[in-house]
Amino acid sequence: MARSLDNMAKAINTFEDFKLNKQLIRAAQEQGYITPTPIQKKAIPLIRAGHDVMGIAQTGTGKTAAFLLPTLMKVEHAHGHNPRALILAPTRELAMQIENNVKALTTFTDIRSVCLFGGVGPKSQIESIEKGVDLLITTPGRFLDIYSKGTIKTKEIKTMILDEADKMMDMGFMPQIRSILEVIPVRRQNLLFSATMPAKVLRLAEEFLAFPEMAVVTPQASAASTVKQLAYVVPNFKTKINLLGLLLEDTKQFYRVLVFAKTKQSADNIYKFLNRKAEGNTRVIHSNKGQNTRINAIEEFKSGDLRILVATDVAARGIDVSEVSHVINFDVPQVYEDYVHRIGRTGRAHHEGEAITFVIDQIDPHHITQIEKLIGEKIPISSLPKSLIIEDTTEEEKQVMARALDQQRRSLDPSFKGAFHTKKTIAQKRAFTASKRKKKRK
Numbered sequence: 001m002a003r004s005l006d007n008m009a010k011a012i013n014t015f016e017d018f019k020l021n022k023q024l025i026r027a028a029q030e031q032g033y034i035t036p037t038p039i040q041k042k043a044i045p046l047i048r049a050g051h052d053v054m055g056i057a058q059t060g061t062g063k064t065a066a067f068l069l070p071t072l073m074k075v076e077h078a079h080g081h082n083p084r085a086l087i088l089a090p091t092r093e094l095a096m097q098i099e100n101n102v103k104a105l106t107t108f109t110d111i112r113s114v115c116l117f118g119g120v121g122p123k124s125q126i127e128s129i130e131k132g133v134d135l136l137i138t139t140p141g142r143f144l145d146i147y148s149k150g151t152i153k154t155k156e157i158k159t160m161i162l163d164e165a166d167k168m169m170d171m172g173f174m175p176q177i178r179s180i181l182e183v184i185p186v187r188r189q190n191l192l193f194s195a196t197m198p199a200k201v202l203r204l205a206e207e208f209l210a211f212p213e214m215a216v217v218t219p220q221a222s223a224a225s226t227v228k229q230l231a232y233v234v235p236n237f238k239t240k241i242n243l244l245g246l247l248l249e250d251t252k253q254f255y256r257v258l259v260f261a262k263t264k265q266s267a268d269n270i271y272k273f274l275n276r277k278a279e280g281n282t283r284v285i286h287s288n289k290g291q292n293t294r295i296n297a298i299e300e301f302k303s304g305d306l307r308i309l310v311a312t313d314v315a316a317r318g319i320d321v322s323e324v325s326h327v328i329n330f331d332v333p334q335v336y337e338d339y340v341h342r343i344g345r346t347g348r349a350h351h352e353g354e355a356i357t358f359v360i361d362q363i364d365p366h367h368i369t370q371i372e373k374l375i376g377e378k379i380p381i382s383s384l385p386k387s388l389i390i391e392d393t394t395e396e397e398k399q400v401m402a403r404a405l406d407q408q409r410r411s412l413d414p415s416f417k418g419a420f421h422t423k424k425t426i427a428q429k430r431a432f433t434a435s436k437r438k439k440k441r442k
Helices: 002-010 022-030 038-048 063-075 092-105 123-130 140-147 165-170 174-183 199-208 237-248 264-277 291-303 337-343 365-375 395-412 419-441
Strands: 053-056 085-088 113-116 135-138 159-162 189-194 213-216 227-234 257-260 282-285 308-311 326-329 353-360
Touching (some): 022 063, 022 092, 038 063, 053 063, 063 085, 063 092, 063 135, 063 189, 085 140, 085 174, 092 113, 092 135, 092 291, 113 140, 135 140, 140 174, 165 199, 165 337, 174 199, 189 199, 227 237, 264 282, 264 308, 282 291, 291 308, 337 353, 337 365, 353 365
Parallel strands (some): 053 189, 053 213, 085 135, 085 159, 113 135, 227 353, 257 308, 257 326, 282 308, 326 353
16 A cells, blocks of 8 residues: 555645645645645545545644645535534644634635634634534534533534644543544544654554554654754753843844743743843743733734744644744753654745754753654754853752752652652651641640
C-alpha cells in the first residue's frame, strides 16, 4: 500500500487532480492554494476513498486543508438540520482557526458551519445550531455541555475528525473523547491528525480508528526544514530578560515575534518589561485573559498591527500566521512535544523562520537533550552578544533551581531524596515535636 500511495501522491500536481468540485477549487485558489503539500497529496485521496486515516505531519504543512477539503466535498451542500461532520480540537483558539479555514473554503457553497468553545456563554452557540448546521467544530468539553442540553442531534454524523491528537492527550481529554464516541453513530469515517506520534496517540488511534491508512510525511516530531533553530545559554531569568530586550532592538529582522513563556506569571513579567522598553506593540495572552482579549490580540498579530505577542502554550496550537519571523522560547517547554508545536508557528507556508531558545545552564540542559532526542537533531548553541549584561543569580532563584534539579534527579532515580526532601522532613519533625509539647502543656 505504501508504494501505491507514494505513486498516487506523485501523480498529483494540482488541486484539480483531487477531483474536488469547482466551488472548493475556486475557494482554495483564492486562499493561495497553488501546489498541494505532501500531507495533502497523501491524505486527501485516502479520505476521498472512504478510509479511516491517521495523518502525521509537521505543524504548518497544510494538515487542516488535508482533512477539510475532502470532508467539505463529502458534505457537499447544506442539507437537513443536523450536523453530518464533527471536528474536535483541543483549544478554542485552534477551533476558531479551523472555523476560519472552513469559512474561507466554503465561500462559494451553502455549507453551514458552527464553532463551539468555552469561555463564553452557550446561548448564541445554541441558537446557531438550532438554525441548522452541516459541519460542527468544537472543543470536547463544550460539545458535551451543549449535547447534554439536548441541542445537538448526532444521528447523521458520518465523519469524525480529531485534530492535534497529541495535544488532546496532553490535556487529558481522553474521557471526554470516549463520552463523545458513545453518542455518535458507530458507522462513520474517522480521521486523526497530529504533528507528533507518541505512544499515547498510537493507543488512541487503536481505540478510535478502524484499519486506518497512514499518511506520514515526516519523521516523528521533527522540526520543519524551513525553521532555523538555535539556543543561547544564560545563567538566570534577569539575563534572559536582558537578552530578549537586546534581540528585539533589531526591528528589521525581528519584525513579527512570538514569545513563549512557561507560566502566566512569566508571560506577564515579560510583557511588562517589553512595554517599559517600548519595543513596539506588545500583547500577552494566557488562560487568565478574557476570550475577546485573546481573539483581538491574535487578530492584530495576524494583520501585522502587532509586532510582539507573548503567550503561554495555550496559544501554541491556535495561531496560523504565515510570516512570523521569530519564535522565542523564553522558557524551555517541559512537555517536549510542545517544542515542535511552538517553533512550528514560524517557517510556515514556504516562508523561512528562526526559532530561538533561552537555556538556563543549571536546569535546562537535561530538557534540551530530551528535545533533541525527540526531534532527531542537535540544536546549535550560539555565542551570547558581547553587549549583553549578565546579571547575578538571586538567592531566591538559586533555591528554585535547586528544587528543579532535585525534581529532575528524582524523576530519573525515584530513590533519590535530595536536599529539599531532607529539609522538609526535618521541618515536619519539628512541627510534630512542637505539637506534642503543646498537647502535654494542655
